[in-house]
Amino acid sequence: MVVNFSKLEEVNFLASGANWGWPEALRDLFQPRGVNLLMAENAGEFVNIIEQRRIHTTIVDMDSEKSNGLVTIKIIRMDYPLLPCILLTSAAGESMLSKALRLDVFSVIEKPVDMNILRQQLNKLFIKKYNSDLFAE
Secondary structure, three states: OOEOOOOOOOEEEEEEOOOOOHHHHHHHHHHHHOEEEEEEOOHHHHHHHHHHOOOOEEEEEOOOOOOOHHHHHHHHHHHOOOOOEEEEEOOOOHHHHHHHHHOOOOEEEEOOOOHHHHHHHHHHHHHHHHOEOOOOO
C-alpha cells in the first residue's frame, strides 16, 4: 500500500544552486505537491542545511561552478549515508556512472534535465524509500 505524506510532515529537498532556470523548474515541480526546496552552493552549505533540517532527497549538480558534485556527495555520505541523492551531469560516461554507483547515488540524470524523467525517478525513489506516491502523475 502506497501512502501520501501527512499534511503535518514537511517534505524538504536540497538542490545545488544554479544561475540558470533550474531553481524555477524545480519549484514548478515541487510547489503543487507541497514540497519545500532549499538551495545550497557548495558542500559546506549542503551539510549545514542537512544538519539543521530533515531533508528527504538531495539533487546535486555535477557541473556546478562552485563545487564538484561527486565530492559533495562523498562529504554528505560521511555523516548521512542513507540520504537519497540524485546526480545531474552533462557527461554521464562510464567512469562517472561507476563513481556514482560506488557512492550509492539513486539516479544519474543527464543534462539538460528532462523534468518528466526527473519526476519519474523521484516517484520511484519516494515509493521505494518512503512508501509514498507523492510524485505519481
